[in-house]
Amino acid sequence: MCCVCQGKDLGLEKKDGVLSLFDHSNQGGDRGRSEPGAEASQLSLFFPSWVAFEYPDFQGQQFILEKGDYPRWSAWSGSGGHHSDQLLSFRPVLCANHSDSRVTLFEGDNFQGCKFELTDDYPSLPSMGWASKDVGSLKVSSGAWVAYQYPGYRGYQYVLERDRHSGEFRNYSEFGTQAHTGLLQSIRRVQH
Incomplete structure (x- = not known):
């Protein structure tokens, strides 16, 4: 099975938003239109950035997918994180602006405690x-970010956008369903 998701199918204004999914690695298998519950072994992205989820309805582990090809599941799972060989729901990232x-970042819940404002990528929050x-809460004033569990952009990924929760994540549980x-311990801007 294969799936091609286009921006217009997702309610986007941009006509060039395309995400191609293939049922075999190295762009093998048939290409077709988007179907609910489509699984993918290989991805090609033509819209700048997407968030993929391992379960339907935007649930489970998040994976940031930036423009390019992902020939195997290990390319989107990254290193040191949760590995998923299935992606069952997708949505575009629309507010990535470097x-x-x-x-x-705030040390405590509800924007309490020590805080630190970032405008650049940090591969290691402890070294900066x-x-x-831990980060108890955070506010995204502008742009889109992906935060990682460990230094060096490893571990679970959390896509944090100004357009989600009005940019206010009052507790770590709002970072993602997982x-x-x-x-x-590391954070970077979403590439566009």
Whole structure:
């Protein structure tokens, strides 16, 4: 089975939003129109950025998919994180803008405790001076970010956008459906 998701099918204004899914690695298998519950072994992205989820209805582990090809599941799962060989729901990231990306991290829930404002990528939050291993809450003022469980952009991925929750994530549980802890140790801007 194969699936081609286009922006217009997802309610987008842009006509060039295309995500091609193939049922075999290296672009093998048939190409067809988007079908609910489609699984993929290989992906090609033509819209700048997407968020893929391992379960339907945007549930489970999140995977950031930026423009390019993903020949096997290991390419989207990354290193040191949860590995999933199926992706069952997708949505585009619409607010990735590097010229004006800003996020503020807070040590505690509800924007309490020590805070730090970021406008650039940080492969290691502890090395830049963040004293805690956890982030209790955060505010995305602009742009789209992907935060990782471990330094070096490894581990679980959390896509954090200004257009979700009005950019306010009051507790780590709002980072994603799989977030069971506030452990965040690296963060970067979503590529577009």
